[in-house]
Amino acid sequence: MNILLTCVGRRNYIVDYFREALIPYNGKVFAANSIRESSGLVAADYAIIVPSIHSAHYVDLLMELCLTNGIKAIIPLFDLELPILARAKAQFYTKGIRAIVSEPNVVEICNDKLETYRFLSEHGFGVPQTYTSSSDARHALCQGQLKYPVIIKPRWGTGSIATFEADDEVEMIAFYRRAKKMIRRTYLSTQSENELDKSVLIQEKIVGQEYGLDVINDLNGDYVTTFTKRKIAMRSGETDAAVTVHNSALYEAGKELGNLGMVHSAPKGAE
DSSP states (O other), X not given: OEEEEESOTTOHHHHHHHHHXXXXXXXXXXXXXXXXXXXXXXXXXXXXXXXXXXXXXXXXXHHHHHHHHTEEEEXXXXXXXXXXXXXXXXXXXXXXXXXOOOOHHHHHHHHOHHHHHHHHHHTTOOOOOEESXXXXXXXXXXXXXXXXXXXXXXXXXXXXXXXXEESSHHHHHHHHHHHHHHHHHSTTHHHHGGGGGGOEEEEEOOOSOOEEEEEXXXXXXXXXXXXXXXXXXXXXXXXXXXXXXXXXXXXXHHHHHHHHTOOOSSXXXXX
């Protein structure tokens, strides 16, 4: 079985993992990226230069690549690509190609930090207080519902772009405005353009040890397990170093979350 890793970037290690795993099956790893100099392309069996994920022809080109090269699975490696492949999931499925991505509604919630906040709140998970305007945050601060420091971040964000910590009102207003400007100047602008006035969040800062949960569901959407990691170091929004630990409470939280996010093995409209 051949697979396609899209937006491979500099993730050589992921390419190496899949190449090793496919050896018993005589499978090959195809890697795609819009930047020719991406180091992940070098590690793959076959490297393919593709247009931007926002190109009108992007999905059609991936379809052609898969059909021509016997590729049976597409694995996206970039957050902002997930909505695009999620919407095309059924289209790929009808051709015998599995796009390893959740259903569009799940991806929409996960990509939108405000919708994530609302979803988790509705299902009883503890979440930091979250506001979409500096005036609402100031009111909460005056009422004692929020206190400094606060975190300013893009509503649709990745890689810690435009993320700041403010210790007082002057910094909060300045960073809030700065975040909006940075969103306009980066690739985050595509997802934020329809709601630019609500594209920046102000959140309560949570103090304590950070953990990450890898919640594993199978391709039928059934919960399998949760891996809990105690974070040691972060870099550009990604975990740079962590230790796997056992924590019953976090395991159960991951299980509950995994069961809430169940999807069908066949995309809607393809069954």
